[in-house]
Structure formats: C-alpha cells, structure tokens
Amino acid sequence: MPSYAIVGSGWGGALWRHAVRSLPEHRVVEPVGEAPWGADVVVVATPPATHAAVALDLSATGVAVLVESPLATTLADADRLVGAVAGGARIAATSNLLHAPLVRAFLARAEELGTLGHLGLRAVAADRATDGPAHPDPAGVLCTVGPGAVSVVLATLRADRPVAVRASVLRRRDDGRTSAVEVTLGTASGTVATLEIDDAATAPIWDLQVASASSALRLELQPDPHLEQLGVDLPAPARRYAVEPAQLETFGYLDQVAEAGADLLGGRPPWLTATFGRNVLEVLCAAAEACASGAPVEVPWRGDRTRSLADLVAGPG
Template identity: 30%
Template sequence: MVRLALIGAGRWGRNYIRTIAGLPGLRLVRIASGNAGTLSLAPPGCIVEPDWRTVVAADDVDAVIVATPPATHAGIALAAIRAGKPVLVEKPLTLDLAEAEAVARAAEAAGVLVWVEHTQLFQPAWAVLKAALPSLGPLRAIRGEAGNHGPFRREPPVLWDWGAHDVAMALDLMGRPPRSCSARTEERRDMDGGEGALVALTLTFADGIEARIRCGNLMEHRVRRFAAHGERGILLLDDTAADKLTRHPPTNGFAWPAGPGEPLAVEPELPLTRAVRLFAAAVAAGGTGDHALGVAVVRTLAACQ
C-alpha cells in the first residue's frame, strides 16, 4: 500500500482525489488545504489540515503529490525531498529556471524520485505515437495546437500554462533540447478574472526540424492536437476526436491533415490515472525519477519569454 499526501485541493487537486480513490494499492492519507469544503471530498480516515509543511513531514506519508499554483512548487518539492519523500509535481515544475535546477540538484543529491505530471505525456496514445514514429521515416516537422476559451487567471502566464504541454511533447519526441526558440503573442486581452492570450512558439532543433506550436485561452473552442510529420506520413494525436491517434499521408507545407485518417489502437486509460498509477509503482519499486525533461521544459519556456 502506497500512502499518498496531496498538497492543494483546487480543481485539479480534486481530480487527484477521485483518481486515487479508483486505483488499488493506493491510499490518500493526508490533504493540505485551507478550504473548509475539502473535508467533504476526502476519503474516510484522510486527515485534512491547512499547513502543507506538517503534511509533508508526516510519518504516515510515503509520497507527495503537489497540485498547487506553480509559483509554490519549488518550496514544496524541496521540503518533500528533504523529508525523503518521492514527489509528483504538476506542470510546469516551476516558473523559474534557477528554482527548477535547484529541485533537480536536491533530488539527485538525495536520490529521491521527482516526477513532473505533464498530462499529455501520460496519454496512452502518446506511447503508441512514439512507438509508431519510425514507420514514418525521417521526422521532418512537429506541429501543435492547444487551447480553449478560458479559463482566465492572473497566474501562471498563458505561455507557461498552455505552452508547457506541447513543449514537453516536442522535447520528449526529439529527445534533446532545441537549438533556438522564440514566442510571439498573436493576441492579448484583459478578461474577467485574468489574462487572455494566444501565443505562437517556434522551437528549432540542430537538424533543422521545427516544432511550431500555437496555444492559449482565446480560442473559440477546445483544441488539443499534435502532429508528427515524417517523410512517409503523419501521426496525428487529437484529444478531442473519437479516434485519438490517426495516420495520414504527407501534406504540403506540413499542413494539418484533412479527413479521418487510419486509426491506431489506443488503450482507454485516462492520462491522470496512468500518471498516478505509474508514479505509485515507481515509489513502491524504489525507483528514481527522470526530472530532466521537467527542467528542460522550464528552460525552454524561460528562453521563449
């Protein structure tokens, strides 16, 4: 039995509560939250208290999940590492490169598992896409588009909130950092509750491959698609489609493919379920985490500002 503590019980934190409840071999024993309504969401026997430091240090906690605003991630993660507790941190790892590097150094020195929950990397379709990638021949380009109309908030910035997903996917697919990167704001508006923006990013890799990503919270409707363009075809991951992953013929100018494409078989597991399940398995096995990608995402986004 892996005993988990959750720091933060906002919208995404509540998703963690539901997810943990549905997985065998896991028990949510403590939640750090200042919201009085959290008690009604907690499973029987789970202790809810406002001080996250007390929760992280508790002897009955095997591992910590951090679902708080990104500006708070570094302090909580470092405290968990000092306590010898494996930690799963919501994306992005931090909003500051020096903080991300400090977390990585501390984790390596202590031999403590640190994972970053880049949701799209835990899509079952993502593993299938990576396995099928060689069938396309040499990779020529990457395209990503992600967004919605809202939510609008003051923090984190839209670049970090929305861009972290597709940057993580591009870096994971390429297996190396970009040679250069840039970001251009296509539109920005002050909205009720916070900032609205559409941002276009370009990551250029040493072999000339470009990842072009468009993201933000001023789109008309929800969009979440990612295309790997190879010499012999395209693999399209579309999280809003019935068929999550499809294969298509090449397009001129690396345009988005039209038509239904050839569907590839994908398991139906939810990304957050997969992330928590794999994290708990790594904790139980005493594994170490690959936090390098989380740091690389922060480094790339910082360079794009």
C-alpha cells in the same frame, strides 16, 4: 496500498485526488497535521511559483514527491530541484499527457519515422477564467497550456533538442496575461516545430501532426480522440480501467498516478525526471523572452535564471 497526499487546491489538485481515488489499491490521505501525513507519495499542486519550495520541504521528510507541471517558474528553482535529486531526493516531474494511451502510441509510431521535417501542435483549452484555475499565474498561457504542450513536443523530438525559439503573443486577457501564443522551435537536425497554445477558446482542440520524408502521423485528443497515419485511422488502445469519466484515462491522469508513483516507490528512475521538467521550463523561458523581444532566442537559454516566466513575458527588468 500506496497512499497519496495532494497539496494544493484548484483544478490540478482536484484532478489528482479524483485519479487516485479512481484507482484500485490507491488511497488519498488528507494533508492535516505534520508532513508527510502518513503518505507514501505527496503531489505538489500548489501555485507554480511555490512548487520548488514546497517540494524541497516535503522531500526533506524523506517522502517521494511528484511535482505538478510546470516544475517551477524560474530556472534557478528548477536547478535546486535537480540538485536535490542528485543528492538522493525522490522528486519527479509530471505531465499527464505523456501517460495518455494515444500519446504513447503516437510516440512509438513517431520514433519509427526517423528524422522529422515538421511538427505542428494546436493545444487549445476552453476558457476557465470564471471558474478556475484557483491560482492564475501571471505568465498566462505559457504556465497553463504551455508546459503540457512543450512536454509532448520534447518527447516527440527525443534527442533532437531545440536550439532556437521564436514566439509571439496572439492575444492577451484584460489583465494583461497572455491567453494565446505561437511558438516555433528549430532543432539541431533542422526540424521545425510550431505550437499554437491557447487557454481562452470557446471549445478545446488538441491536434498534433508530424511528417518525415517517408510518412506522416496525426494525433487528435480533442474533440475526437484518434490516431492516424497517412490519413488512415489506426486501432485505438484498449481501455484498461473501468472508470468514468473516460477522460481520466484518455488524458493520462490514471496512468500518471499508477506509473509515476510506482517508479519512485520502487526505487526506479522516474520516466519524467526533474531534469526533463527543467528542459521544458527552459524552452518556456526562451519563448517568454522571445514574446517580449520579438527576436529569436537561443537554447540552451543564457538569460537570468532567477527571473520567472511572468517576468520574462513582461520584458527586460
């Protein structure tokens, strides 16, 4: 029975605890006393700026570590995590949406389409400003909704890596944090991916569409989870867990625990490596710079790797 310790409060930590407790043959141990608290796996769900330091300290004890998305808030910190893995550390990135059954079905279908002409994603979260998250990041939506959205886009594009990023701020909160951003990625093959990310809406929407010369796919996770091809609904994956609320399975939280932890404990390379987490952060850094400058930004990103997402959104330092 694998045991998990979850370090950190807020929505992320609470969801991890709920997911672990909902799975048979999994248990939560409290992080009280000396790390790693008898845990087989430790989940880092602290404020994003502390992810790298906490993960590296924990990894030094020999325990397997899963890092809540985003992997870090600076590419310098992400580099440290990737370097630690190269040295034998068991550290993996996470993204619950990439474990969601409908997203998995979408990715399998999208791979059959060949070269994509266009990809469009609307990832709009309901405003939680009054009740969470416990540690709002100054980078705003690029650090809340952004990592999950970019993770799904990169997984959809597969080896077709972004080469240029444009981005603009659509809305800010009263404290200056971004709450809505539009990001456009251009890839090496010519695919254009447009992302609308928002964490201050009245109602959630999560809608992803891709098109090639031969077909088109649409995935909706919110408000009505379903997958369609050329306007025809496809069969939904059968539920695997008798767990409520169903959203724990729909949004990948259960399979994230079961699969990511099992890979690390079984000595297998994790599906979401630290390198993948760094690739996601690189796109977010380019988007943050583009928000501030109004100009397109090349990827691979050549900026100052010690600057955080919040620093980059704020403009030249």
